[in-house]
Amino acid sequence: MPPASTSSLRAETLTTGEQFRAAADLYTRVFGYDRAEYSLNPNLLSALARNGGSAVGVYTDEDDLIGFAYGFAGRDRDGGEFHYSQAAVVDTAYQDAGVGRLTKEHQRTVALGWGHRTMRWTFDPMLARNAHFNFTTLGGEGVGFVPDYYGRPGTDRVVVEWALQRDHDPYGDLRRAQPPALGRDDWGRVIRTTVTRANGARQDAQWLALPAQTASLADEEQTARDPLRLRLRDALTEFENQGRVLVACTRIDTSTAAYLAVGRTEGEEAR
Incomplete structure (x- = not known):
């Protein structure tokens, strides 16, 4: 149908x-x-x-x-x-x-x-399409990262928080920021740049490249050994240690997408 x-x-x-x-x-x-x-x-x-x-x-x-x-x-x-x-x-x-x-x-x-007043959920960090929906479409933020979320290897998850009542999205302009030219060779790498805010201010930004299309693997043991997933785990753990939030996942071309991680915008309390 x-x-x-x-x-x-x-x-x-x-x-x-x-x-x-x-x-x-x-x-x-x-x-x-x-x-x-x-x-x-x-x-x-x-x-x-x-x-x-x-x-x-x-x-x-x-x-x-x-x-x-x-x-x-x-x-x-x-x-x-x-x-x-x-x-x-x-x-x-x-x-x-x-x-x-x-x-x-x-x-x-x-x-x-x-x-x-808020909603939370998790998703597989390898799924760029889900990330784009969570951040760009709904306007949520990645506020945490938990390795082996379900107590089993291969179940790493990003924690999303969605403000259910918000007059102004403090990350709205950042969600539309254009990532640098990244490709397959950059998957799992963190690229540091600055982005221009709507008010003209420059903000430190970190981009994490990943495949634009990836199927979630049912074999969790195989998932846990995937070298790319391990690189994503390291990068996302470091983002959390730095107090960064994920605010966008932008598709660059048919092969590559990129997360945007930034410092928490003033006025947004840590959860």
Whole structure:
């Protein structure tokens, strides 16, 4: 079936057992999971949706579920509260149809309804397309990096934070900054430059090159040994040690994209 236009799609909060089961099926199918421990329990979705969490879906006008996200209330060690989005998936037949954004926007509405003002989630740092969506499309920031996030080698993740109510994006001009001319030979390298802010000020910037297109590997042991992933791990760890945030992931050409890491803009508190 061809992708539907965004105007023909609708987002809604999931409430019935049938909807929760359909969401669990979509989750398993999109991620390609074939091990029972990675499946999603519909009862858990119902409990989350009733107790400070979220379970949202996007439907076609024929009532086919093509997008899904779920999350729960979170708190960090410093007492900061947020809505944690554990996963968001889009049917592969509907990629680039605006489904992901519609899904996240409805999840945002649910989170605000529970009183949350920020949302967090994680993604594989090798997935430039996901990074571009998180930073440039939604306006989130990469505020942390956690090696082996799920306690298994090969599960390194960038932590994204999305301000759900913000009158002004302090990184808006930086998200549009053009990276230097980088290519395949630069993958995993950090390039230091300066960028010009909208007010004319110059700001220190660091660019990290990576493949523009990479499939997430199901074999985590192979992933953990990938030399490029290890170089990305070192660079992202150093960004965090320096107190930098990721604010953009820009595609340079068909082969190469680049993260932009900058110092936190004044007025944006560390999370």
